[in-house]
Amino acid sequence: MHMISIHTKYYNTSRKVIAGFWIRSAETPMRGKMSEKLGTLEDLPEDYREDMTNAGVAPLWPMMRNVLPHGAPNPVTKPGYWKYDTLRPLLLRAGELTPVEKAERRVLVLSDPGRGTGAMQATSSIYLGMQLLLPGESAPAHRHTPAAARIIVEGKGAYTVVEGEKLPMEEGDLVLTPGGEWHDHGHQGDEPVIWLDALDLPLFVYLEGSYAEEAPLQAQRNRPDASQIEYVSSGLVPSRKRGIQSRRYPMMRYPWTRTKAALRQQMKYNNDQVAEIDYVNPETGEDVLPIMGFTAMMLNAGQADKPPLKSTSCAFHVISGSGTTVVNGEEISWTAKDTFTAPVFSEISHDATSEAFLICVHDRPLQDRLGYYEERQR
């Protein structure tokens, strides 16, 4: 019997202890010998194959490399690119064709090209949808097991209510609707509002754990959201009095104006490095959601970035600016409000042609929890 030798090594980064997997290379002494070519189904006699099928079993060895390829995963996901100029008219048309009552959520799903149009995922772990809400419309309250976040793309006057807290939606804001929390959307403005939904839906579907409940629109508390009351400045939180516990998700709106100002300030002293900021829970410092993470980036005009290969898949949404990103040899020329994706372990090279701000949605929190987040130098 062949032994596949997978070892785990742990190493420290400035952030935390992370785990990386490696497979013994040719130079590493090995007790057993790893076979490059395993037996196939066709090697086996027909009657034996038939007996196995009738017994409801199958041999592992012809399929083993599919699930345990050597050295790195073999992703189904392909890089995706969605120009906002293409999506916007399609969404506005959906607004004419389908009243919100008939859609509940008027969304065009951004399907991973590797899985084909209609796939309810943009990468292995991230679902993306572009949503339209017209003036005066509302999307009824519901809650579901997957967590969601919105990046506001265009328009003014819309809001999301999460557990009674009214969260204004302004361009570039990140608005969270954590799993299990009631949320509805409304619109008091006079122009269409469009936002990008990012959900950790694929894992929940895979786990057969995805479902929703519905309810009437929520009563709204008569106060601004927590980003304007409890968490106005970073490093300052409401006094931790005995017996008072903060909410699991204390801040659910991250105003873009603050993120942008923080990126600009970091960039001033960044010695030509790309400025990057992670969105965190202000009470715990942890990622804002259990398995989906968000990182805002800034590149100066003419600046390039070649990050290490990461074990996460990513969806990039351009807040402003323009540039080119090469993902595994595929060139994507992006501009404001466009969205593009990169599979796990992609070789990514960014080149900004003008000052650019992007938000990257990724699954590092999930991989940290599972203990296999990894970065590889290129």
Ligand SMILES: [Fe+2]
């Ligand atoms: Fe929802």
